[in-house]
Amino acid sequence: MNEKKYMHRLRKFAKRADERFTELEKPSKILIKLGFIVLFILTLAALCLSVAYITGAIDLNERVEYIKWIVLYSCRFWVVTIIGALILDILLKRN
Numbered sequence: 028m029n030e031k032k033y034m035h036r037l038r039k040f041a042k043r044a045d046e047r048f049t050e051l052e053k054p055s056k057i058l059i060k061l062g063f064i065v066l067f068i069l070t071l072a073a074l075c076l077s078v079a080y081i082t083g084a085i086d087l088n089e090r091v092e093y094i095k096w097i098v099l100y101s102c103r104f105w106v107v108t109i110i111g112a113l114i115l116d117i118l119l120k121r122n
Contacts, residue, residue, distance in 0.1 A: 051112070063105065073097040
């Protein structure tokens with residue numbers, strides 16, 4: 028019984044999020060897409076670095092944290108971009 032209630036809430040949330048995303052202004056949508064592209068590119072770069080490090084193609088000299096930092100800061104950039112796009116949308120609709 029709880030699964031049906033949970034799935035109904037999840038579908039309702041997804042439908043509302045989709046409606047809100049389609050209502051966003053064009054600059055906000057561009058900002059969100061830009062954030063996603065940067066997240067994808069930096070995550071892909073971290074993946075390539077980690078595969079190259081594991082296979083021994085490169086030697087990071089005890090600096091494996093660079094890979095972690097790339098992923099961490101790309102996620103932070105993505106979150107800040109999403110929040111900035113939402114604030115921009117609110118300001119654009121306000122005027």
